Amino acid sequence: MMKIGIFGGTFNPPHRGHINSAKQTQCQLGLDKLLVIPTAMPPHKELPEHSPTPEMRLEMARLAFEGIKNAAVSDMEIKRGGKSYTKDTLLELKALYKDAEIWLIMGEDMFLSIESWYGAEWILANTGLAVFARDVKSVPVSHSEKLKSLYGTTVELISTEPVNISSTSLRSFLKKRKGREYLSEEVYTYIIKNRLYGAAPDFDWLREKSRRMYRQAVDRRPHLEGIEQEAVRLARRWGCNQEEARTAAILHDITKSLDTNEQLKICEKYGTIIDVAEKRMPKLLHAISGALVAYHEFGVSDEVYNAIRWHTTGRENMSLLEKIIYLADYIEPSREFDGLERLRSLAYTDIDGALKLGLEMSLRDMKRRGVTAHQRTRNALDYLVSKEG
Numbered sequence: 001m002m003k004i005g006i007f008g009g010t011f012n013p014p015h016r017g018h019i020n021s022a023k024q025t026q027c028q029l030g031l032d033k034l035l036v037i038p039t040a041m042p043p044h045k046e047l048p049e050h051s052p053t054p055e056m057r058l059e060m061a062r063l064a065f066e067g068i069k070n071a072a073v074s075d076m077e078i079k080r081g082g083k084s085y086t087k088d089t090l091l092e093l094k095a096l097y098k099d100a101e102i103w104l105i106m107g108e109d110m111f112l113s114i115e116s117w118y119g120a121e122w123i124l125a126n127t128g129l130a131v132f133a134r135d136v137k138s139v140p141v142s143h144s145e146k147l148k149s150l151y152g153t154t155v156e157l158i159s160t161e162p163v164n165i166s167s168t169s170l171r172s173f174l175k176k177r178k179g180r181e182y183l184s185e186e187v188y189t190y191i192i193k194n195r196l197y198g199a200a201p202d203f204d205w206l207r208e209k210s211r212r213m214y215r216q217a218v219d220r221r222p223h224l225e226g227i228e229q230e231a232v233r234l235a236r237r238w239g240c241n242q243e244e245a246r247t248a249a250i251l252h253d254i255t256k257s258l259d260t261n262e263q264l265k266i267c268e269k270y271g272t273i274i275d276v277a278e279k280r281m282p283k284l285l286h287a288i289s290g291a292l293v294a295y296h297e298f299g300v301s302d303e304v305y306n307a308i309r310w311h312t313t314g315r316e317n318m319s320l321l322e323k324i325i326y327l328a329d330y331i332e333p334s335r336e337f338d339g340l341e342r343l344r345s346l347a348y349t350d351i352d353g354a355l356k357l358g359l360e361m362s363l364r365d366m367k368r369r370g371v372t373a374h375q376r377t378r379n380a381l382d383y384l385v386s387k388e389g
């Protein structure tokens, strides 16, 4: 007889604790199929405010359980909508898998409260219960015996590897750039990309992503480490948000080693208009494509987007963060050029003066090399000069 395990829950988000329990249950019961069913709306509790949509939870469950043998994620409760009653789900499944043996997989809390569920009597008479617990000895034997004698329920205790996390504490970790180790890479990426739970990306993860985007030809690490240090130092000096400065610094050159076509593809994908000058100068293009990748794939704020967007040319009326990234890129510790010391010290005493000097030096340098400067760089300089006057 086919053995099917049903694993329901809100999966908000699905984490390693869920995965371990599912795997262990599958193994111990010898399940032929594991059906993971995210609820549309749990009957006994409200979902926390600003929870992802049911479709997003479904997608995360798919990503989380993807690699697990014989596992499938079902959208039946989400499709049905409204409160998700287990009995309705089981009736649907019984009709679908007529001769199968069905097991409901649950944690200890659920097990102890199951008699209060809607349709409990029917459920208990028609399915087995697979109860996972960190310490199976802590699960009261008397409760299993009672269910057996009243409803004929078979209870199987599953001992799972302890994964010390609840979805509630995980959600609060994510806000503090923590908790990545409890999630699969795919689920974590999805959460960051879609800005779920107010999650902010773990900096090590961002650094890894940023480094991996580079082709091996040039070692970009000194520049990346340098600009990160410099940007944070400048942010501290000028009272700018240091985490925003760090994020912008880590991601500012993320598309730099992609070729022009790849970068244009990114711009096209996210529907951005690029001017002709930028299209012709791949050196400038990475500021646009990089800002877009940071915004759409790493969930950065508008301020960080702008700091990356304008880090090559500058522009009129730059924000403090934009100035910091522009300057940090210029003066970070791995740089070497004439006049660097002056620019460096000015950056910490007069940031507008440093920006002005940086723009002038850059325009001079381009002229010397016979490169046409972007009009925006001239505008950025004119703006600073007019402010002085």
Ligand SMILES: [Fe+2]
Residues within 6 Å of the ligand: 252, 253, 256, 286, 311, 312
């Ligand atoms: Fe750059």
Ligand SMILES: [Fe+2]
Residues within 6 Å of the ligand: 223, 227, 252, 253, 329
């Ligand atoms: Fe750079």
